[in-house]
Amino acid sequence: MPTTLSPDSLPPGTMRHGARVQIRVIGALILREMHTRYGRENIGYVWLFLEPMLLATMIAILHSRASNHFGNDLKPVPLSLIGYCNFMTFRSIFNRAEGALDANLPLLHHRTVSIVDVLVSRAILDAAGTWIAFTVLISLCVATGMANLPERPLILILGMILMVWLSIGLAMVVCAITHDRHAVGRLIHPLSYIMMPLSGAFFTMKSLPESIRNIFLYIPLAHVFEMLRYGWFKTATPEFIDPMYLAAWILISTFLGLLLLALARQRIHMP
Template identity: 60%
Template sequence: MATRIDVPPRQERRSSPLVVQWRVIGALILRELHTRYGRENIGYLWLILEPALLASMIALIHSRAHRITGGDIEPVALSLVGYCNFMTFRSIFGRAEGLIESSAALLYHRTIRPLDILIARALLETAGTWLSFFVLVGLAIAAGISPLPQRPLVVLVGMVAMVLLSMGGAFVICGITHENKALGRLVHPFTYIMMPLSGAFFSMEALPGPVRDIMMWSPLPHIFETLRHGWFHASKATYIDPLYLGCWILGLWLVGLLLLSVVRGRIQMP
């Protein structure tokens, strides 16, 4: 008599939630690329050219400026390091308002959360501004109007800190403007007001003491002082407080994630 052998059903391999979410973020990035830039004309190259053109104009404006801080701080390099990294803040933070409403159809999919949409857009904006920055400073170095970064790791820390701070701010803005449209109207003017107040184009050392004390309450000057200290040998680390900056980043992320969790439960599908 033949013996019956029961073959256990094939178990499907399930991806971990983290892997699934990273796949979702990757798909959202591709969708955003196609939606924003399409495939006509130069297509995805606008991701680099758009911020590069703006940064080039700023650098051109400052090209005739004199060295006011001495050492190896060239005006073109100073403006590129400042403006390209400010564009990271402006692109991530400034475009967070109204993000849930514009992407509401995507939230029909159970695996897509508002946080995924924010992270995907932040990574895309970071890629564009960083690529533009590397291309422009590479050309400036080749032309002899910018020194090589003297402390590359410090520059990288400053750039990553800018991305993390901008993402934390974007989480907060997305959360508080979902049901408050009037407050959302102030986001774009705020980003332009912050450009001259961020310390992107001048050193804290050049400011009078009382003005500098007020400026240092903002986390942005700490980041730009870090970037300048990493790029220029003559720049000092006197006005950098890593602990204060870290508290800002951690605080924005905690508050932002809490707001997004509250908003997610209140989203009404169209």
């Protein structure tokens, strides 16, 4: 009978062993982050999704009386929920990257922990909170007839994953450039708010005049939101989604972020 090695008995240095170690590290960091943010008092970890749910509910209520000015099946409530919940994912990951290196220096004493692990664990936690909030709210909308079921769920899921990946890539860049540059760090939060009306979260590219649309399509978030709407709405089209442009942004930001973090790590003197 062939014997199967358990994950714990895998020899050090193998890819499977390294992957398992990193998964454990990220899992531990997620639990640490949850306890640091929410603690165990009152409703504790429920705030993970309750806070984004309350904010998204307010946005949905504001749009509930709006006319269906985008036409067809692009109803205002699901359109706003798809836009706002996914923008919250971006904003949370992007904003929390500022100062993340300074705040987590003690963790870098552990050889298996890197700042990338910290950023990824934070991103997973933020994405999980907004995804849970979105799932609950959109399910209520479907149940009450304010929204239809997604027409292309796999594309919708892909768009949500790409939003997280793009956010992590940009977060790594932000984390690296704001280390020892506190003046730059103060610009990150205002920049994320400026990005909200420019991201295409609340309007379609098709509704814009061509001259303005061409400017908005330079923003990678616009392509992600077009993908999300294409995944949910039957009449949405992939006309303004450029997969190669979006992939270039994701890969370049990830590579640049890793490079800048490595350079920043060299400037850190651990006691």
